[in-house]
Amino acid sequence: MQTELIELAIALVVLALIMVVLRRASLKSQRKAPATAKERLEEQPKEAPKAVEEAPVVVVKEQVDDEAAAAYKAGLAKTRGGFVARMGKLFSKKKIDAATVDELEEVLFTADIGPRAADRIFQAVKSNMSKTELEDSDKIWAQIKKTSREILSVDAPPVDMASKKPFVLLVLGVNGVGKTTTIGKLASLWKAQGKKILLAAGDTFRAAATEQLEEWAKRAEVDIVKGKENGDPSSVIFDAIKKGADEGYDLVICDTAGRLHSNTGLMDELKKIRRVADKALTGAPHETWMVLDATTGQNAIAQAKTFKTDMQITGIVLTKLDGSSKGGVVLGICDELKVPVRYIGLGEKIGDLRPFDPAAFVEELFEDPQRTAA
Ligand SMILES: Nc1nc2c(ncn2[C@@H]2O[C@H](COP(=O)(O)OP(=O)(O)OP(=O)(O)O)[C@@H](O)[C@H]2O)c(=O)[nH]1
Ligand SMILES: [Mg+2]
Known part of the structure; x- marks a missing residue:
C-alpha cells in the first residue's frame, strides 16, 4: 500500500513537471508573434532602422544622378546638333557608298574641331578601314567615336x-x-x-x-x-x-x-x-x-x-x-x-x-x- 502511494506521488510529480514544460513552450510560441506594432518594432534587429533610413538616401542619390545626366545631355545639345548631327545625317543609312565617305571630309573640315583633329578622324576612317567596312555606316560611326576618344584621352596623371x-x-x-x-x-x-x-x-x-x-x-x-x-x-x-x-x-x-x-x-x-x-x-x-x-x-x-x-x-x-x-x-x-x-x-x-x-x-x-x- 505504502509502495503504491509512493508510486502515485512520483507519477503526480512527473505529470506536474510535464505540464510546467508544456506551459512554458506555449508562452514562448505566443511571444514569437508580437501582437502590436510597438512590440514588432521592439523585436526588430538593431540594423533594421538603419536600412529604413538608408532607403530614401538611395532614391535621392538616383534622382540627383538622373538630373546630373539630364543636365549633361542638355549642356551638349547644341554641339550635338552641329557637326555631329551633320555626320549623323550622312551615316543614317546602314549601307553607304564611297561618295558619302568623301562628304565626311567636308563636314569634318568645316566643323570647329581644328584641321589636325579633322584630318586625324578622316584618315582613321578613309585609310584604316577596309573596303567592306567602308560600306557599313555603323562601323564608320564606331571608328569616328573611337578616334575621338583617343584624341581626347590625353596622357596625364590625375591631379593629386x-x-x-x-x-x-x-x-x-x-x-x-x-x-x-x-x-x-x-x-x-x-x-x-x-x-x-x-x-x-x-x-x-x-x-x-x-x-x-x-x-x-x-x-x-x-x-x-x-x-x-x-x-x-x-x-x-x-x-x-x-x-x-x-x-x-x-x-x-x-x-x-x-x-x-x-x-x-x-x-x-x-x-x-x-x-x-x-x-x-x-x-x-x-x-x-x-x-x-x-x-x-x-x-x-x-x-x-x-x-x-x-x-x-x-x-x-x-x-x-x-x-x-x-x-x-x-x-x-x-x-x-x-x-x-x-x-x-x-x-x-x-x-x-x-x-x-x-x-x-x-x-x-x-x-x-x-x-x-x-
Ligand atoms: N552659359 C554659360 N555661361 C558661363 C559659363 N561660365 C561662365 N559663364 C558666364 O560668362 C561670363 C563671364 O564669366 P566670368 O567668370 O566673369 O569670366 P572671367 O574670365 O572671370 O572674366 P574677366 O574677369 O573679365 O577676365 C559670366 O556672365 C558668366 O556667367 C558656362 O559654363 N556657361
Ligand atoms: Mg574674372
Whole structure:
C-alpha cells in the first residue's frame, strides 16, 4: 500500500513537471508573434532602422544622378546638333557608298574641331578601314567615336591635390572666358568634398572683379584674400599662399585678370605671379589651368597655344558648352596642345561644372537621334 502511494506521488510529480514544460513552450510560441506594432518594432534587429533610413538616401542619390545626366545631355545639345548631327545625317543609312565617305571630309573640315583633329578622324576612317567596312555606316560611326576618344584621352596623371598642403591652383585665360565663375564652381565642388579652401582675388585690374569673386566665395562658403583695386596682383597671391600655409588650408585657388593695358603686359604679369607664388611656397603653383570659352571655337585653340608657350599650362577648363554648337573644339584643343581637359562648364550656376571624362563625353556627343532612329 505504502509502495503504491509512493508510486502515485512520483507519477503526480512527473505529470506536474510535464505540464510546467508544456506551459512554458506555449508562452514562448505566443511571444514569437508580437501582437502590436510597438512590440514588432521592439523585436526588430538593431540594423533594421538603419536600412529604413538608408532607403530614401538611395532614391535621392538616383534622382540627383538622373538630373546630373539630364543636365549633361542638355549642356551638349547644341554641339550635338552641329557637326555631329551633320555626320549623323550622312551615316543614317546602314549601307553607304564611297561618295558619302568623301562628304565626311567636308563636314569634318568645316566643323570647329581644328584641321589636325579633322584630318586625324578622316584618315582613321578613309585609310584604316577596309573596303567592306567602308560600306557599313555603323562601323564608320564606331571608328569616328573611337578616334575621338583617343584624341581626347590625353596622357596625364590625375591631379593629386592631397600631395601638397596647401595645393596651389592658378587659373588664367583671356577676359570673359569664365575664370571667376569656374573658380566659384570648383570651390563649391571641392568644399563639398571636405577641403578647406581659400580664394585669392588676383584680378585687381577690373573694378568689380574682387566683389565678383567675393560673391562666389560666399556662395561656396569658402574664405577669400583680397587686395586693393589696381594693386599688385602678385602680392595678393603671395599673401593668400602664405595664409594658406600658416592656417592649414588644403587648397588655394588664384583668380587672375584676363586683360591688362596690353597683352604683353598680361603675360609679364602672369609670369611674375608664378615667380612670386614659388617664393611664397616652393613649387607653387602646383597646377595652372587655362579657361577657354567654347563659343569662340577655333579661337580658343589659338589662345591656348599662345599661353602654353609661356605659362606651363597643365589643364584646361572648357566653359559655355551649353551655349555653343562649337563644343567639338575640345577635340582640337586636346589634339594640338596635348593638355588634358579637366572640367567642362555647362551653365552659369554653381553646380554647372562637370569633370571631363573622354569616354562619357564621346558617348553623350555622338548619341545622334537620327542615327539611333535609322
Ligand atoms: N552659359 C554659360 N555661361 C558661363 C559659363 N561660365 C561662365 N559663364 C558666364 O560668362 C561670363 C563671364 O564669366 P566670368 O567668370 O566673369 O569670366 P572671367 O574670365 O572671370 O572674366 P574677366 O574677369 O573679365 O577676365 C559670366 O556672365 C558668366 O556667367 C558656362 O559654363 N556657361
Ligand atoms: Mg574674372
